[in-house]
Amino acid sequence: MTEPAYVAVDWGTSSFRLWLVDRSGQVLAERRSGEGMLAAAKAGFAGVLQSHLAATDAPAHLPVLVCGMAGAKTGWVEAGYVDTPAPLAAILKQAARVPGEARDIRILPGIAQRDAGAPDVMRGEETQLLGALGLEATGAALVCMPGTHSKWVRVTDGTVANFSTFMTGELFSVVSRETILSLAVAGADDAEDVASFKTAVKAAYEAPAFAANLLFGARARQLLFGSTPAAARETLSGTLIGAELAAGLSGSVPKAGITLIASGRLATLYQDAFDALSVTVQPIDADEAVRRGLSMAAAAIWTKQKDF
Amino acid sequence: MTEPAYVAVDWGTSSFRLWLVDRSGQVLAERRSGEGMLAAAKAGFAGVLQSHLAATDAPAHLPVLVCGMAGAKTGWVEAGYVDTPAPLAAILKQAARVPGEARDIRILPGIAQRDAGAPDVMRGEETQLLGALGLEATGAALVCMPGTHSKWVRVTDGTVANFSTFMTGELFSVVSRETILSLAVAGADDAEDVASFKTAVKAAYEAPAFAANLLFGARARQLLFGSTPAAARETLSGTLIGAELAAGLSGSVPKAGITLIASGRLATLYQDAFDALSVTVQPIDADEAVRRGLSMAAAAIWTKQKDF
Incomplete structure (x- = not known):
């Protein structure tokens, strides 16, 4: 087995994921838990991280690179923002070091859109974008990143516009x-009802004002x-996603089409939603993208100091 | 002081209002509480009603007329629905009597729209409509009834279309x-921020797909x-109302214009929202409308049996 070179952490609002990675980018160990920012803010960020590092037998010298809400004002250490237009390469240069820790722990910044008419922020998705598009990306991309807070991002030549x-x-x-809708979905089993979902996507896409x-x-x-109840659940999901797609697809679609960065159930759901509208997308796995982004950042930050 | 002739009750999902009324429609006593359907389903409907009747010294023989969610399947006694196209006059004829009560207690039915493409139900608003428009209404009306579940209703010649x-x-x-928006509104004082509200109404009205x-x-x-925080709260409120207005105003507006049936804070809020869009409305007080509707129903139901 190869030696671990660094630890990559995707620390979101409600989820924590950690990977022990070797110098070639190979994952040696993985941890997943619900100790996201909200839970860790109460339990203590250092303690949560340490417990997972201990569980993977991570050596004491191993550096840790974090992305996501751990870098928010309400997180561990505020990691600031790169402002739009934000070159993805700039993210690598603004990692915030966690003070008072023997181990080298850094948190990547988010991206801020300081537009008074359309203010917006992201934390974590910038690292997924980095991993999905790479540093050498050229041309225009329209990226859909589903989630608790879905992001629709326009990237031009490696810069978030x-x-x-x-x-x-x-x-x-x-x-x-x-x-009141909790009564409608109560007792819903796991059976999917793709027909109800797609019908709801189309209805909300065509008349998003009627979403409520x-x-x-x-x-x-x-x-x-x-x-x-399952039909009700799929109708809620399809309505909300259909309205999102009505907004996301309201502008021009670049020649390269739409990139969908998602994993697991969300990937299936959004794929079905785009299918319902006969829109083709290029799927990229979100888990892989964030790990790749963290790896690229780790290499850029530590490659000169450490041999990997 | 005149004699009470009947008791009128507006029993919603989360609120309970009771009026002791004389034969001329004059209110002799009023009770308001948070013992709506949800609370009363646990505490017991009969007991909740009895406690308020006792507090107003209502005579034992006095009949009680109820509208609202007390007549839902999850309420006290299911009062059924009048189906669309629903003549408002039909509501008076389908009141459900509460069994096993010495007192004559009746619950008015709701209205159901059994349209597979746009299924919908109301309970309580039909009584407001009756009170606001009357039994002799002619012509076309478009009625906005703000609330927990706002209703937009098209009425033609006294019939809910x-x-x-x-x-x-x-x-x-x-x-x-x-x-997450609870963080944004935390600590908001009662100060109104009408400018933020109106800006949000306009933004959501113009691009309802972007509401989320x-x-x-x-x-x-x-x-x-x-x-x-106050600006954030008004933005949330304005966004949701603006999207509702985009849908409600998307069809044709009848010659008589739009009728707004609302009371108190909601009346002010929706009046401001319509103002932001330069849309004129005819305001009707919702509290008065529901009492008038209950009075009309009480008179129709009991006038032949009782002297009022």
Whole structure:
């Protein structure tokens, strides 16, 4: 087995992922937990990280590179922002070192859009973009990055020109748990209902102003026509994603088409949504993209000091 | 003091209002509480009603007329629906009597739109419509009824042709309490920020597909430009209402214009929203409308049996 060269951490709002990586970028060990920024802010960031490092037997000298919400003002150490237009290469140069730690721990900055009419921020997605597009990217890209806070990003020649955040994932979560619609989805099994999902995507895409009405329709349909909890859940999901796609696809689509950076269930869901609208996308795995981005950043930061 | 003739109750999802009324429609006593359907389903509907009747010294023989969610499947006694196209006069004829009660207690039905493409239901608003428009209404009306679940209703010659529910109020509640945006509105004082509200209404009205993006903007604006919690709250409210208005105003507006049935803070808020779009509305007080509707129904139901 090869020696670990660094530790890569994707530290989001509600999830923590850590990889022990060798000099060739090979993953030697992985940890996943729900100790995201919100949980770690209470438990202590240093302690959470240390427990996972210990579990992977990471040597004491091993440097750690972090991206995501751990670098927010409400996170561990504020890592600032690169402002748009933001060259992806600039991210590598602005990592914030965590003070008071024997180990070399750095957090990558986010990207800020300081536009009074369309202010926006991202933390973590810039590293995914780096991994997905690389430092040598040329041409124009329109990138859809689904999630709790989905991002639609326009990148030109390796520089983030502008982006928009949609609260799609978080809205789905609170709408299905905390509103009257929780009654509609209660007892939904895991059975997928792709037909209901695609119908909802199309309806919201065609009339996004009616999103708050289409959501309620999931409840009314159940009361009047006895549709299933699974159909209601897929209708909520499809409505919110359909409205997001109406906005994301409202501008021009570059020649290279649309890049979808997503993993697992979200990748399937958005692929189905684009299919419903007959829009072709180039899929890139989000997990791999963020690891690749962290690897590129680790190499750039430590390659001169350390032999990897 | 005149004798009470009946008791009128508006029993919503989260609020309970009761009026002791004389034969001329004069209110002799009023009770308001948070014991809506959700609370009463646990505490027991009969007990909640009895405690308020006792507090107003209502005579034992006095009949009670109820509208709203108490008549839902998850309420006290299911009062069914009048289907669209629904003559408002039909509501008076389908009140459900609560069984096993010595007192004559009846619950008015709701209205159902059994349209597979746009299923919808209302309970309580039909009584407001009755009170606002009367039984002799002629011509076409487009009615906006803001609330937890706002309704936009088209009425032709006293018949509800069709309607759409928007979860605007409930979305505002969960978005401002349960999402990342709770950080943005935390500590907001009661100071109004009508400018931020109107700006948000216009932005969402013009680009409703971006509603989930405009919501996030309230947080980003605070992070990047230090805007106030009150501005964030008004932005959330204005965004959700602006998207609702984009949908509600997307069809034809009848010659008689738009009727806004609302009370208190909601009336001010929606009046400001329509002002932002330079749309004129005829305001009707929702509290008065529901009492008038209940009075009309009480008179129709009991006038032959009782002397009022």
